Structures are given as C-alpha cells and as structure tokens.
Amino acid sequence: RQPKRLADYQAPIFSITHTDLVFELDATATRVTATLTFKRQQPGRLLLEGQQLKLERVRLNDRVLTAAEFAQTAESLEIFAPGDTGVLEIVTLLNPEQNTALEGLYLAEGVYCTQCEAEGFRRITYYPDRPDVLAVFTTTIIANRNELPFLLSNGNKVRESRLPDGRTEVVWHDPYPKPSYLFALVAGDFDHLHDTYVTSTGREVLLEFFVQKGALARSHFAMAALKRAMRWDEQRFGLAYDLDRYMVVAVDFFNMGAMENKGLNVFNSKFVLADDTSATDTDYFNIESIIGHEYFHNWTGNRVTCRDWFQLSLKEGLTVFRDQEFSADMGSPTLNRIDAVKVIRTAQFAEDASPMAHPIRPEQVLEMNNFYTVTVYDKGAEVIRMLQTLLGKAGFNAGLACYLQRHDGQAVTCDDFVQAMQDATGYDLQAFRRWYSQSGTPELSVKEQFDAATGKLTLTLAQQTPATADQQEKLPLVIPVKIELLFHDGSAAQQHLLILDSSVQQFQFDNLPQAPLVVWLEDFSAPVKLSTDYDVEQLLAIASRASNGFARWDAMQQFWHKIIKDAVQQSALPVLPEALLTAFRQWLITPLADLALTAELLTLPDFDTLAAHYAPIPVDALLNILQETTQLLSKALLPELLGCYQQLTTPAYHYSEADVGLRALKNRCLHYLAFTAEGAKRVTAHYQAANNMTDILAALHAAQHANIAQAGELMADFAKRNEANVHVMDKYFNVVAANPRDSVFDALEKLTAHPVFSWKNPNRVRAVYGAFSQRNAPQFHRKDGKGYALLAEVVTKVDAINPQLAARLITPLLSWQRYDDGRQQQLIMLLRELASLPMLSDDLYEKVHKSLP
Ligand code: HT7
Numbered sequence: 001r002q003p004k005r006l007a008d009y010q011a012p013i014f015s016i017t018h019t020d021l022v023f024e025l026d027a028t029a030t031r032v033t034a035t036l037t038f039k040r041q042q043p044g045r046l047l048l049e050g051q052q053l054k055l056e057r058v059r060l061n062d063r064v065l066t067a068a069e070f071a072q073t074a075e076s077l078e079i080f081a082p083g084d085t086g087v088l089e090i091v092t093l094l095n096p097e098q099n100t101a102l103e104g105l106y107l108a109e110g111v112y113c114t115q116c117e118a119e120g121f122r123r124i125t126y127y128p129d130r131p132d133v134l135a136v137f138t139t140t141i142i143a144n145r146n147e148l149p150f151l152l153s154n155g156n157k158v159r160e161s162r163l164p165d166g167r168t169e170v171v172w173h174d175p176y177p178k179p180s181y182l183f184a185l186v187a188g189d190f191d192h193l194h195d196t197y198v199t200s201t202g203r204e205v206l207l208e209f210f211v212q213k214g215a216l217a218r219s220h221f222a223m224a225a226l227k228r229a230m231r232w233d234e235q236r237f238g239l240a241y242d243l244d245r246y247m248v249v250a251v252d253f254f255n256m257g258a259m260e261n262k263g264l265n266v267f268n269s270k271f272v273l274a275d276d277t278s279a280t281d282t283d284y285f286n287i288e289s290i291i292g293h294e295y296f297h298n299w300t301g302n303r304v305t306c307r308d309w310f311q312l313s314l315k316e317g318l319t320v321f322r323d324q325e326f327s328a329d330m331g332s333p334t335l336n337r338i339d340a341v342k343v344i345r346t347a348q349f350a351e352d353a354s355p356m357a358h359p360i361r362p363e364q365v366l367e368m369n370n371f372y373t374v375t376v377y378d379k380g381a382e383v384i385r386m387l388q389t390l391l392g393k394a395g396f397n398a399g400l401a402c403y404l405q406r407h408d409g410q411a412v413t414c415d416d417f418v419q420a421m422q423d424a425t426g427y428d429l430q431a432f433r434r435w436y437s438q439s440g441t442p443e444l445s446v447k448e449q450f451d452a453a454t455g456k457l458t459l460t461l462a463q464q465t466p467a468t469a470d471q472q473e474k475l476p477l478v479i480p481v482k483i484e485l486l487f488h489d490g491s492a493a494q495q496h497l498l499i500l501d502s503s504v505q506q507f508q509f510d511n512l513p514q515a516p517l518v519v520w521l522e523d524f525s526a527p528v529k530l531s532t533d534y535d536v537e538q539l540l541a542i543a544s545r546a547s548n549g550f551a552r553w554d555a556m557q558q559f560w561h562k563i564i565k566d567a568v569q570q571s572a573l574p575v576l577p578e579a580l581l582t583a584f585r586q587w588l589i590t591p592l593a594d595l596a597l598t599a600e601l602l603t604l605p606d607f608d609t610l611a612a613h614y615a616p617i618p619v620d621a622l623l624n625i626l627q628e629t630t631q632l633l634s635k636a637l638l639p640e641l642l643g644c645y646q647q648l649t650t651p652a653y654h655y656s657e658a659d660v661g662l663r664a665l666k667n668r669c670l671h672y673l674a675f676t677a678e679g680a681k682r683v684t685a686h687y688q689a690a691n692n693m694t695d696i697l698a699a700l701h702a703a704q705h706a707n708i709a710q711a712g713e714l715m716a717d718f719a720k721r722n723e724a725n726v727h728v729m730d731k732y733f734n735v736v737a738a739n740p741r742d743s744v745f746d747a748l749e750k751l752t753a754h755p756v757f758s759w760k761n762p763n764r765v766r767a768v769y770g771a772f773s774q775r776n777a778p779q780f781h782r783k784d785g786k787g788y789a790l791l792a793e794v795v796t797k798v799d800a801i802n803p804q805l806a807a808r809l810i811t812p813l814l815s816w817q818r819y820d821d822g823r824q825q826q827l828i829m830l831l832r833e834l835a836s837l838p839m840l841s842d843d844l845y846e847k848v849h850k851s852l853p
C-alpha cells in the first residue's frame with residue numbers, strides 16, 4: 001500500500017467548473033447522475049477517483065462511451081480522449097443501506113446522509129476528489145415525499161416539483177465554488193426549528209435545525225449558540241455569513257463531532273440536543289463550542305480552503321483557535337485555557353511520543369482519516385495562538401483579514417497563511433514556519449541568576465526537541481515564553497514576553513527590587529514542556545499568589561507531578577506537606593471568586609497527565625498513589641470539605657458561568673467526601689437531591705470510584721429512568737465502562753446486549769469501549785493483558801463495519817513502548833495478530849504497521 005507524499009503534490013490536470021448531481025434515492029439502489037463540465041489546465045490524463053461504485057454509463061458530450069473509451073479500476077475511472085473542454089455524464093449506483101462505514105452516502109435510522117470529508121465523495125460518483133478542484137454545485141434530489149419530507153443539499157433551494165410518477169424533485173444551487181468534500185445531501189423526516197438572523201451586512205438569514213422527531217425542545221440551546229457565534233465572528237473578525245440559509249441537521253449515526261458542509265452542517269446529535277434534564281454543563285459547553293467551530297469554518301475552510309490534505313491544519317488549527325477564542329469570550333478564559341492545555345499535555349504530547357508522531361502539516365499519509373488528530377487540530381491551534389502572541393491581537397486580526405481577502409475562493413497552503421500574516425504586519429515569520437514541518441514536543445530548561453547588588457536578573461533558556469518516530473533531526477524553534485515576576489516585598493508583579501529562537505539564549509532584567517519568583521510559560525504560551533527545579537514551597541507560592549489563574553493551576557500541576565515522582569522513586573506514598581493542606585483548607589474555607597478555578601486547584605492530575613512524564617510508565621504505582629492520595633486528602637480535610645460542600649447551595653439549574661463553577665466545586669468536594677465514613681450516605685443523598693445531569697453523574701462516578709455499597713442500586717435507577725434517551729444512556733454506558741473493578745468485563749458484555757446498543761453506531765461503541773480504554777486505566781492496563789485483549793477484539797470486529805471508528809479506537813494500543821516489558825509483550829502480540837488479519841482496512845493497516853517494531 002502506497003502512501004501519498006506532500007512533496008509529490010501536482011496541480012490538477014482538469015478543473016471542473018460546474019457539477020450537476022441528480023440523486024434518485026433508494027435504500028439499496030440509489031442512482032447518481034453526475035454531469036461535470038470540465039476544462040483542461042495542463043497536459044495529462046483525465047483520471048477520476050471512485051470507490052465501491054457500480055458504474056452504469058459514461059457519456060461524453062452527448063455520446064455514450066464504449067468500454068474501449070474508458071478504463072475502470074477498483075479506485076478510478078480514466079477517460080481516454082476527453083479533449084480540452086467538455087461535459088461528462090457519469091451514472092453510478094450506490095447501496096446506502098449497506099454503507100456502515102458512514103462515508104459517502106449512507107442510510108441509517110431512515111435518514112439518508114452524506115459525509116464527504118476527507119475522501120468520501122468518491123463513494124458517490126467518479127470525480128477529481130481533491131480539495132483544490134472547486135466547482136459550482138447544483139443538486140437535484142428525487143424521492144418519495146411521504147417517506148422523506150425533507151430533501152436538503154447545499155446553498156439555496158431553487159425549485160420543488162412533483163414528478164409524473166408521484167415522486168418529488170427538489171433542486172438546490174450553491175453559488176460558491178467548492179471542493180467535493182464540502183458537498184452534502186440529507187433526506188429524512190425531522191422536527192424543524194427555524195429562526196432568522198440579520199447579519200452586520202444587512203442580510204436576513206434563515207436558520208434551520210432539523211432534528212429527530214420529538215427532539216425539537218432540545219434544539220433551542222444550539223440555535224441560540226449559533227446566533228451568538230454569528231455575532232461574535234462579526235464583532236471579533238468582521239466576518240459575516242454569506243448565504244440566505246444556514247441549515248444544521250442532527251443525526252445519531254456519525255463518525256465525528258460535526259461537518260461544516262457549505263450551508264448544510266451535519267452534526268452528531270450529541271452536539272446539538274440538550275435540555276436541562278438530560279445535558280451536563282460539559283454538554284452545553286461542547287455544543288456551543290462545536291456549533292461555533294462549524295460556523296467559523298464558513299470562512300476558514302470553506303471560503304478559503306486547503307490546496308491538499310497535508311494542509312489540513314490550515315483550516316482545522318485555525319478554526320479550533322477561533323472556537324477557543326469564542327468559548328473564552330462566552331465563558332471563563334481561565335477555564336478554557338486549562339481545558340485546552342490538558343488536551344495538549346495528555347493526548348497531544350502522547351501522540352508526539354507515539355509511532356503516529358507527525359508535524360501539524362504531515363508529510364506522508366496512507367489513510368487521510370488517520371490525520372484528523374490532536375496534533376493537526378489542537379497543536380495546530382497552539383501554533384496559531386503563538387502567532388497571535390507574537391503579532392499582538394491587532395496584528396493577528398490584520399493578518400487574518402489579509403489572508404481571507406487575498407485568497408477568497410481559493411485552495412491554499414499553510415505557507416500562504418503565514419505569508420499573509422507576515423505581509424500584513426511586517427513581522428519576519430521565516431523561522432516561525434518550522435512549527436509546521438517539525439514534529440515533537442520541545443523541552444525547555446531554564447536557569448535563573450540574580451545579582452542582589454545590581455538588581456539584575458539573568459534568565460537562561462535552552463530548548464531541545466527529542467527525536468520522534470517520524471523525524472530524527474530537530475532544529476530550534478521560535479518559542480514565545482510569557483513570564484511573570486513575583487516579588488515578596490509587595491512590589492507590583494511584572495509581565496514579560498521572551499522570544500526564544502535559538503538553542504540557548506539569555507534575557508536580562510535590570511533594577512529589580514529583589515530576587516523575583518519567576519512564573520514560567522504563563523498561559524501556556526507555547527506547546528512545550530518546561531521544567532524548573534522549584535521546590536514545593538515555591539510552587540505553592542505561585543499557586544497562591546500568581547495574578548494569572550492559569551499560572552496558579554499550572555503550579556499545582558507541577559506540585560503534584562513533583563510530589564508523585566518522588567513517591568514513585570521511593571516506592572512510597574506521597575508525603576503531603578503541611579503547606580499543601582493549609583492551601584487546600586484556605587481554598588475550601590474561602591474559595592476564590594472563580595469557583596471553577598478553585599475546583600481545578602483542588603483536583604489531582606489524572607492518570608494520563610501523570611503518565612506523560614514517565615518512560616516507562618509506572619502504571620501500578622501511579623494508580624495506587626492516585627487512589628491513596630485522594631483518600632489521604634479526604635481524611636485530612638474532612639471538616640473543610642464538608643463545610644464547603646454544605647455552604648454551596650445549589651440553585652435551580654441554570655447553565656451560567658457562575659453556576660457551572662459552583663457545581664464543579666461542590667462536586668469536587670463530593671468526590672473526596674465519597675471516600676470518608678459517611679461517603680455512602682452523602683453520595684446517595686446527592687444523587688437523590690440532584691436537579692440536573694451534572695450532579696447526577698458526579699454522584700454516580702463518586703459512588704463507583706469510592707466503591708460505595710449503593711453504587712449498583714443508583715446505577716440501575718439511573719438506567720431505568722433514562723432508557724428513552726440514547727444520549728443519556730451513553731452517559732450510563734460511560735460510567736459502567738469506567739468501573740475500576742474486575743466486574744467491569746461482565747458488565748461490558750451485558751451492555752452490548754442492551755437494546756440501545758448497536759455495533760453500527762459509533763456513539764454507542766465509543767460510549768462503551770472508548771470509555772473503557774480511556775477512562776478506566778486500572779482495568780484497561782491490567783497486568784494480565786485482559787483489558788488490551790478486549791480492545792483488540794473490539795477493534796477487529798469494528799474494522800469490518802467502520803474502519804474510521806476502528807482506527808480511532810485502537811490508539812491506546814499503539815504506544816507499547818511507553819509501558820513495562822510485560823505490557824509491551826502483550827501489546828506487541830496483539831498488534832501482530834491485528835496485522836495478520838486478511839481484510840485489514842487502510843485505516844488500521846497504517847496505524848498497526850507504524851506501531852510494530
Ligand atoms: N471538518 C470535519 C472533519 C471530518 C469529519 C467530520 C465528520 C465525519 C467524518 C469526518 N472526517 C473529517 C469536522 C471539523 O473539524 O469540523
């Protein structure tokens with residue numbers, strides 16, 4: 001199997017100016033007639049991509065071609081003498097009902113739905129299925145209106161008519177040229193919510209949500225979030241919507257979160273539907289953020305798109321950055337930053353250390369679906385954030401405006417983006433570009449030297465990026481390092497931005513009143529690892545005094561890392577310094593104004609965060625230390641925990657920043673209290689008194705972790721009350737799968753027999769097995785390998801149904817190098833078994849083969 005390389009990019013030989021599609025919908029035999037107006041751009045062959053298609057007919061300029069005039073392979077169609085311009089008509093037959101991969105056109109739960117990014121359009125018709133071929137699409141959908149009342153596609157509805165045979169024909173036209181990956185078609189019966197929005201340019205836009213029958217009341221929050229996102233993009237970046245309609249369809253069968261098809265977003269229903277009885281605070285947050293993300297793609301992705309898939313971060317890194325800025329403005333900037341940094345430090349740093357390591361602009365790809373990664377998305381967003389730090393907000397906004405104006409309607413590269421930033425600001429970004437081509441996590445070490453006589457502080461920074469699986473040689477990067485200088489004598493703190501652009505560099509500060517305590521990497525100003533030799537007192541001082549909430553949280557993370565590392569080295573339990581207990585007591589007795597930050601300050605890093613600091617990972621020691629430390633804290637802080645818990649009275653449920661913080665802190669206290677003598681009583685009472693899903697789930701998780709006797713009863717009650725709502729059942733599945741005891745294996749087996757479970761539904765499979773592998777470290781990483789073997793079995797089964805899903809599920813099995821010898825052997829054996837499967841998908845093949853020694 002041959003990977004594609006960025007270095008081999010060639011511009012398209014033919015462009016397509018117009019793409020007219022006619023769909024005659026049928027569950028097992030949908031006929032697609034594609035009429036493509038093509039134009040030669042350079043000498044070469046007319047080669048179209050196609051997969052799993054039944055070709056019925058090819059016509060070139062009104063003449064049906066004979067078999068000798070074209071050649072067909074399993075993946076392509078070549079037209080031998082197309083000429084320089086012409087019209088090609090291709091008729092294909094599809095089987096949407098059998099399409100369980102959920103790419104191309106599929107039929108699930110009575111809804112026809114497409115997913116074309118990255119390379120799904122080639123499962124609909126033969127086409128130059130690449131993002132740099134932009135055409136104007138007209139789509140006709142023919143179907144039986146009684147069965148499928150809503151027939152939707154991109155752009156504006158042009159016409160709707162009854163055909164003589166009783167079927168209905170609806171025609172859509174999208175005036176904006178677009179690549180095939182942004183094409184969408186949806187047909188089904190829905191509840192329909194509509195509203196209007198007037199843009200800053202005076203356009204009245206019809207906003208429409210199409211959701212499963214009976215779910216209308218659960219789509220209001222998403223509609224309001226959409227309007228907030230539209231307003232925000234106008235105010236922050238001056239970007240307004242450009243069509244008269246914006247449609248969002250929610251479906252339960254979907255491989256990812258959502259898809260930004262022009263004018264017709266398709267969403268995983270989990271990221272649309274919410275009400276106060278079924279959604280958690282996190283659900284509401286995710287809905288607003290993903291609604292924003294897909295909407296923001298209309299400019300960063302759709303109006304200006306990617307030249308090739310290696311440039312994916314051009315649209316994804318930038319759009320994640322935009323959605324993060326939106327969420328920060330809608331809620332707490334500190335909490336948003338903490339959440340984003342957790343993703344980088346756990347998942348992204350782990351990816352850099354894995355066989356799948358790649359730069360944010362990968363250089364070679366076998367299966368594109370494997371590159372929708374935390375590196376491309378989240379590290380990509382960090383790279384954009386660094387640009388904003390270097391250029392300032394005004395400079396960054398000017399750069400974005402220049403980029404969008406210069407490239408509107410084009411398919412471009414990451415280099416084009418950086419060039420626009422440079423041209424708009426005059427800032428030389430040549431050296432900065434290395435962030436796009438170099439993989440790996442830079443490691444920074446720092447030294448401080450203070451001359452008391454002159455008040456001069458000298459900071460020495462050194463950077464080094466360890467080799468990664470894909471790249472041995474690493475060069476220095478441009479790294480913005482934000483710092484804060486804290487003074488004990490009450491002098492005002494100082495903030496500075498250091499720009500490190502070589503291997504070792506010194507920075508000097510004069511006339512300081514005294515030796516400062518330096519807060520490093522404030523706001524996580526670069527996606528790097530930075531180590532200091534601070535002792536626990538210094539870290540607790542930063543946690544108590546830094547002016548920046550993020551820095552306070554970060555100091556606590558470093559504190560725990562240090563304490564736990566010492567404990568692991570000594571094979572002992574951590575010694576909790578009195579100063580820590582004093583700080584915790586203080587936060588519990590007098591919480592900060594930001595309750596959510598207080599909750600974060602009181603939270604231990606999780607297993608994955610700690611594990612990122614070790615090679616090999618001392619799995620058993622870390623799990624034991626985490627459990628024991630929680631118990632030690634519960635015991636030592638019982639009166640304060642109780643006091644804080646009781647003081648926080650829960651108001652009627654409302655999703656607001658203040659109430660989210662209140663619940664977070666109260667539930668953090670509950671988590672500790674669950675481990676105390678009265679834990680069972682308290683958790684049960686919390687569950688029974690809860691008026692919202694956040695508190696209910698906190699009680700269930702606490703019950704399970706502390707192993708309280710009533711846990712089973714509470715779980716059964718929860719399942720019974722919520723069996724009608726699949727999204728709440730997914731939460732139930734999550735809790736069952738996170739059970740850290742041996743009984744989890746039987747419980748998982750039972751879940752797959754649950755009437756709500758289906759192997760074909762990615763949400764259900766993720767809710768059970770994704771949760772098991774990612775939220776149940778004790779059982780997943782069992783010494784006897786039973787957890788690994790279960791996941792390998794599931795991946796094998798799922799690969800035959802949905803390769804994209806299988807390739808995502810396998811991730812925790814790939815990084816065998818991170819574990820001890822025993823676990824390594826088990827993982828390698830399972831990977832070898834997977835590699836020998838006769839029908840392995842490209843998705844799994846790429847990952848398994850990269851991982852194997
Ligand atoms: N641009 C989309 C990426 C995507 C996707 C979405 C749904 C199903 C399969 C998919 N493959 C790729 C989502 C986004 O980043 O907005």
Ligand code: ZN
Pocket residue numbers: 293297315316319
């Ligand atoms: Zn995106």
